[in-house]
Amino acid sequence: MAVVDLSFNGFNGSIPASISNLTQLTSLNLANNSLSGEIPDLYLPNLHQLNLANNSLTGIIPKSLQRFPTWTFYGNNVSALTYATSPSPSPILLLSKRGRKLGGRHALLGIIIGGCAAAILGLLLLVILCCSKRNGQTxxxxxxxxxxxxxxxxxxxxxxxxxxxxxxxxxxxxxxxxxxxxxxxxxxxxxxxxxxxxxxxxxxxxxxxxxxxxxxxxxxxxxxxxxxxxxxxxxxxxxxxxxxxxxxxxxxxxYYTQGSVSALLHGGRQVESRIPLDWDTRLKIAIGAARGIACIHTQNGGKLVHGNIKASNIFLNPANYGCVSDLGLATLMNPGVRQISRVAGYRAPEVVDARKTSQQSDVYSLGVLLLELLTGKSPMNVIGSDEVVNLVRWVQSVVREEWTAEVFDVELMRYPNIEEEMVEMLQIALACVVRMPEQRPKMSDVVKMLEEIRRLDAGNHPQSTSKSGGSTPSPLAMKAQSSSSPK
Missing domain, CATH: 3.30.200.20 (Phosphorylase Kinase; domain 1)
Structure with a gap:
């Protein structure tokens, strides 16, 4: 079994076609870098797991890779037309593959397990990518x-x-x-x-x-x-x-050493050794982000707008509360700038011009972030040739059908006694993402509602426990597990 995991390394440049020489490669993860150019046609007969998500790749997905699901290429500007005959994944990207084992390794080592020939060629691949990274450093x-x-x-x-x-x-x-x-x-x-x-x-x-x-x-x-x-x-x-x-x-x-909330929430979900983002931290992220945005809304006589709220712009402060960055730039943008699909999922429906965001649209974007924390899923998902699934609409439809347990991230199901808090945050999030801007709560009110979820009474609240802690699964967890089991 030969595995290469080089995700979250800031690599740039193109993907070398010489990867095709790694005939024993079974798993390749280049997600969340800055790779660009077209995806080469890779003939890897033993490759069973591939992840190229969240790069800057362009062009057509080669035929040799069309067998992989659409989430493999999420966050790139690649043609979706090639998926007309490919199998359709579930409604939202990045669903947890709990039974999948990638055997992840430290990204900088690029360990390749297999025959001697595969190992040598794997090291050659790592050298090529590292050279590309060094070029980016200058x-x-x-x-x-x-x-x-x-x-x-x-x-x-x-x-x-x-x-x-x-x-x-x-x-x-x-x-x-x-x-x-x-x-x-x-x-x-x-x-x-x-x-x-x-x-x-x-x-x-x-x-x-x-x-x-x-x-x-x-x-x-x-x-x-x-x-x-x-x-x-x-x-x-x-x-x-x-x-x-x-x-x-x-x-x-x-510089924040823990990385963005996006990286903490979505990074390495297929890696067996991944440490999930626990509920306590997610709640602190939500409360902190809301407090920060509420502060921003009081500036400049109450007229300042953030304008670009998303998980990749939220970081953790020393107390592990959310901390917002990248604010106040929307008004400086050139008119007619093409919007990136990863940002579109956070944008309120009334915002047509990215320069004309408002405090109400900030509330909507925070609502999407709350849903992202609750579900563990990204705001947008492209399925097949032209179908786009929006996280907000998906959650609204699931709640409408009274299958609320299906909404929550399976990684949260290991923690006991948090159902009430998750449902409360879900209700706040849904209030933030209503279609009519005037019906959304003010950010100061959102802060109060989120703070009331956890009244900082740590002595009365059971702390999140690990999967190996032996805690009894909650009723909500058992319902979710039952509904997701094969019929």
């Missing part, structure tokens, strides 16, 4: 040096020149040149640009967001950055610094 520096050496820099070296501008109270002391020298690792690509982890010599790692599709003047950009930079709240990721030039716009944040 990409940010090359782009910034181009901006640093531009004519604009020559005429604006004074206080208003092209330089890093730090937020008030920021204790960082690095400058643009330090940032240029830092190694950069791609963390992900989103609606507003690409995010890098920059490792500085004398400072802890920072996150650099290189904005795209933003073409506003210096004054408008700086005003918005200063507004965002003034926000101080334990559930809002602080903007540490920003950078403006004609060709480059950057935002600098602290």
């Amino acid at each position: 990409f940010l520096s090359r782009k910034l040096r181009k901006a640093e050496n531009s004519p604009e820099k020559a005429v604006s070296r004074g206080q208003d020149g092209t330089r890093l501008v730090f937020s008030d109270g920021c204790c960082y002391s690095f400058d643009l040149e330090d940032l240029l020298r830092a190694s950069a690792e791609v963390l992900g690509k989103g609606t507003f640009g690409t995010t890098y982890k920059a490792v500085l010599e004398d400072v802890a790692s920072v996150v650099v967001k290189r904005l795209k599709e933003v073409n506003v003047g210096r004054r408008e950009f700086e005003q918005q950055m200063e507004l965002v930079g003034r926000i101080r709240h334990e559930n809002v990721v602080e903007l540490r610094a920003f950078y403006y030039s004609k060709d480059e716009k950057l935002m600098i944040y602290d």
Whole structure:
């Protein structure tokens, strides 16, 4: 059995066609990287498990890989027409494959178990991908040096020149040149640009967001950055610094070692050794995110909007509560920007222009996030050639049919005595995602409702226990297991 798991590594470049030489390969996981280009036609007769989800792959899915389910390619811009004859998966992507064993390994080792020939070729694949990653580490520096050496820099070296501008109270002391020298690792690509982890010599790692599709003047950009930079709240990721030039716009944040909620919730679900995101943490994520967004809504005379709420923009603060980032950029976007499918599932139905989000649409997006925490499923799912399943509509239909137990993530069924809390959060989420904006609760009210789910009375609340803890399954868990068993 030969297994390669290189997921969540920030690899970029194209997938090498030489993978076809790994004839003994049984499992290949390249999900949640930044791989681009077309998917090569891979002839791997022993390959039974494949995951290329959440990259930047394009083109047509080759015939040799059409036997795999659609979730294999989720989060890429690949043609779905090739799935006309492929088997249809269940309504939502990333359903838990509880019986599947991937035998995951540390991504950087890329361990290949099998014959000597397969092992050597597997190491060759790892070298190719690592070289691609190293090339990506210099990409940010090359782009910034181009901006640093531009004519604009020559005429604006004074206080208003092209330089890093730090937020008030920021204790960082690095400058643009330090940032240029830092190694950069791609963390992900989103609606507003690409995010890098920059490792500085004398400072802890920072996150650099290189904005795209933003073409506003210096004054408008700086005003918005200063507004965002003034926000101080334990559930809002602080903007540490920003950078403006004609060709480059950057935002600098602290680096969160645990990764985003999206990675924590969806990453490695097929890996046997995965540690699930427990209910206590999910509830804290929901409460913290709501508190952070409510704080944002009080800024600028109560007019500020986040505009881009999604699981990949939520992180965990030191107390494990949700902490929101990437705020206030929607108004700076160029008109007519194509929206990424991964973001569309969070967007309120009334939002046609991404620049015209509102506080009510923020409430809707948070509601989708709550459903994502409850179900463990992504907001959008493409099935077959043209069918798109929306998480909100799916949950509404399941609840309408009184099969509420089917909604909840199977990974939560191991924890006892949480049914009431899950149902309460489900009711709050459904109130947030009603179609009419004026019927949605205010974010401050959402915070109160979420806080009432858990009144911080830890002594009276049973803590989440592991699957091996020997706890008796809850009635809701038994109902879910019964309804999901083969008929």
